[in-house]
Amino acid sequence: MFQQFKNLHFYMVLATDILLFAASLFLAMLLRFNFQLEPQYLRQILTLLSVLLPVKTVIFFVFGLYRGMWRYTDLRDSWQLFKAVILSQMIAITLLSMWVRLAGFSRSVFILDALLTFVLTGGMRVAIRTMFLHMGHFSTATLLSPRIYRKRRSRLRRVLIVGAGDAGEKTLREIIDTPEIAYEVVGFLDDRKDKHNRSLHGVPVLGPVHLLRQVVRTRQVEEVLIAIPSARGTQMRQIIDACKASGLTYRTLPRLGDLINGQVTIQQFREVRYEDLLGRDPIRIHNESISSCLTNKVVLITGAGGSIGSELVRQIIRFDPGLVILVERSEAGLYAMEMELVHRHAFSNYVTVLGRVQDKVLMDRVMARYQPQVVFHAAAYKHVPLVECNPWEAVFNNVLGSQVTMDAAEKHGVERFVIVSTDKAVRPTNVMGTTKRITELLMQSRPITSTRFMAVRFGNVVGSSGSVIPLFKKQIRNGGPVTVTHPEMTRYFMTIPEACQLILQAATMGWGGEIFILKMGTPVKIADMARDLIRLSGKEPDVDIEIRYTGVRPGEKLYEELITHGEGVVKTDHSDIMVLRPEDDGEVLSPDYRPRLERQLAELLEIALEYDSSKLKRQLHAMVPEYTPQPAPCVLDDLPPNARPDALPDAPMGKRQMVATAPAATSKKQ
Incomplete structure (x- = not known):
């Protein structure tokens, strides 16, 4: 003092x-x-x-x-x-x-x-x-030196801020308060008429956004800062098109979901990404209900090193859980998540479990040791063409892994168990979607216990390991061509943070047996997505970068759905989440359905251990009649008929072996 x-x-x-x-x-x-x-x-x-x-x-x-x-x-x-x-x-x-x-x-x-x-x-x-x-x-x-002052002023970069709201005002204030930021704000643009011809901190609001090109020309603007974190996709496209037509550099603030702390700084401005063009409204989540579900609780996440699993971890630690258990089969993914928790988030209440969810002994001992109260089951194979070529792995990982994890959770009194599902489970045309549908059926047909089981079904997530966006970006960097399967191929898209926020929200709403469906907005044509990404890179589609159509891949369909015919969907208290209740499917709740499903599942595992893709797909069709198998090459189609598996269905997956029965043959790992 x-x-x-x-x-x-x-x-x-x-x-x-x-x-x-x-x-x-x-x-x-x-x-x-x-x-x-x-x-x-x-x-x-x-x-x-x-x-x-x-x-x-x-x-x-x-x-x-x-x-x-x-x-x-x-x-x-x-x-x-x-x-x-x-x-x-x-x-x-x-x-x-x-x-x-x-x-x-x-x-x-x-x-x-x-x-x-x-x-x-x-x-x-x-x-x-x-x-x-x-x-x-x-x-x-x-x-005391006007000459030095004028010289410094001449080095300032003239910028225009689009958006005269709170984010725009905070951006201007930081520029004013920090002389090291070599910017001079020449004005604002905003579509709200009541702001026109007014000023913020002495800087005028020059008019609506559609005047951008005119203002850029008359005010000698050198860069545009887009300070509208709630901007819809259409509005963002218009702004970007005007910036490109003027040849200007432009940057934007992250979406509202990423500005969790409410602070706005120049460092947060970044290049416009495809996520900004999706045209989705900001996600509204009820932090109080999520906090009551997670705070001081022991939470287990399977697939914690994957795209969804890792983002779930990031979102969950914001609510101060008592302990987070990370289950992941990939050593690299688990190590990367651990380093992020330690060095970026300074979070130490975690346990890393390197292993497979289909390992009964491991999952039983992990849950017995740590007694998790909430489980998010995100471990799954999701890449459609790869799974189509290796269909048995989808059975082992997606179906058996889910069954093992659900059994262990129920045995050890887990309070809530949330399965991350997919829109590809609806009238599936591929093995991946069918195995996820079987997982939903296994969940829905479980007898009522103290454990609340539920699933969350949604479409593609932008930036996930199976997303086309990283591939498109790499192809654009290499000069093209950008490969699209079909000009009419459409998908629902959502960002990873949005999907995980709604998964957490759905976890607070389930009473047992529900399938929650996230509102995915308007489906997007993959070809249009490719064009947008090319334009975002500063190039012109089919002029600078070729778009080449390669044909629909095995297991793919042109249009995805979130509900199947006959499913009854009702609204919930959350505007972005709908629910399909188990009572909407009388067959699933019939007394003889669960025993029949378990018999079919045992047969499915036996067939999977034979690595016979044709027989396996027939069994999948028997379990999910709406599944339409499609011909697809399999990596083991030419397997000799005298080779047989030497493992039982419940053996640890890491110890499956193919042993030839011919006298002269030798054993080999599969």
């Missing part, structure tokens, strides 16, 4: 305030007596100054008005100043009334003095702040 006494600036500020205190009283007397001061009033001024000067000085010091830096004066400082002026005036009046009983003193002088003290001292602080804002943090020599 007393360190400021060693600062020369403190004494300069103190001396200035004392002069302003005296000036405010003198002006108050002049105003009160019409600028005609008789000798008796001059004597009153001396009496008043003997009390007012020390009182105001002490009160200003107590209120910390000499600890702040004037260059950063804001409304909070003004409020402190106002309180200090009022209190000091009240104390001074009390002391004077005790000393001279205020006989012959004009009471209005005290009101005028308080008002002038606030105006003069506050005005001086505002003036100093204004000087620093316009001149920068320069030395005295620089301030």
Whole structure:
């Protein structure tokens, strides 16, 4: 506190305030007596100054008005100043009334003095702040040199801010407050008519966004900052098209879901990504209900090193869980997630389990040891063509792994179990979608217990390991061509953070057996996505970068669906989440369905261990009649008929072996 006494600036500020205190009283007397001061009033001024000067000085010091830096004066400082002026005036009046009983003193002088003290001292602080804002943090020599000032101004990059809302105002304020940011804001654009011809911090709002090209030309704009984190895809496209037509560099703020802390800084502006063009409304989540589900709880995430699993971990740790258990088969993925938790998030309440979810012994012991209360089951094979060529692995991982994990969760009293499903489970045409549908059926047909099982079904996520966007970006960097399977291929898309936020929200809503369906917005043509990405890279589709159609791949269909025919979907309390309840499917709840499904599952595992893709697909069709098998090459179609598996269906997957029965053959790992 007393360190400021060693600062020369403190004494300069103190001396200035004392002069302003005296000036405010003198002006108050002049105003009160019409600028005609008789000798008796001059004597009153001396009496008043003997009390007012020390009182105001002490009160200003107590209120910390000499600890702040004037260059950063804001409304909070003004409020402190106002309180200090009022209190000091009240104390001074009390002391004077005790000393001279205020006989012959004009009471209005005290009101005028308080008002002038606030105006003069506050005005001086505002003036100093204004000087620093316009001149920068320069030395005295620089301030006295207009030539140096003009030279620096000439180096500033002229920028236009699109969006005159809170984000735009905070962006401008940071540019003003930080002279090291070499920007000069020439104006704002905003579509709200009530903001036109007004200003923010002295910077005008020039009109609607469609005037961007005209403003860029007339104001010599060099860069555009898009400060509309809630912008819809259509609006973002219009802004970007106008920027490209003007040949300008442009950057945008992240979406609202990524601005969790509400802060806006220049460092957060980034290049426009495809996610900004999806045209989705910001996700609204109920943090209170999610917090009650996760805070201080033991949470287990399978597939924690994958695209969805890792984002679930990032979202979950925001709610202060008691312990997070990461289950992942990929050593590299698990290590990367662990390093992120330690070094980026400073989170230490975690356990890493390197293993497979279909390992019964491992999953049983993990749940017995740590007693998780909430499980998010994100472990699955999701790449359609790869799974189509290796269909047995989808059975082992997607079906058996889910069954093993659900059994272990129920055995050890897990409170909530959430399965991450997919829209490809609806009228599936591929093995991946069919195995995920079987997982849903296994979940729905489970007897009612204390464990609440539920699934969340949604479409493609932008940026996931199986997403086409990383492939398209790589193809664009290599100069093309960008390969699209079919001109009419459409998919539902959602960003990974959005999907995970809604998964967490759905976890708080289930009572057991529900399949939650996330609203995915409008389906997007993959060809249109490719064109958008090419334009975002500054090139023109089919001019600079060729788009080449390669044909539909095995297991793919042109259009995806979120519900199948006959499924009853109802709304929930959350506008972005719908639910398919188990009672909507009477067959699943019939007494003989579960035993029949378990028999079919045992047969499916036996067939999977034979690595016979044709037979396996026939069994999948028997279990999911709406599944339409499609011919697809399999990696083991030419397997010799005398080779057989030497493992049982419930053996650990890591120990499956193919052993040839011919006498001369030798064993080999499969």
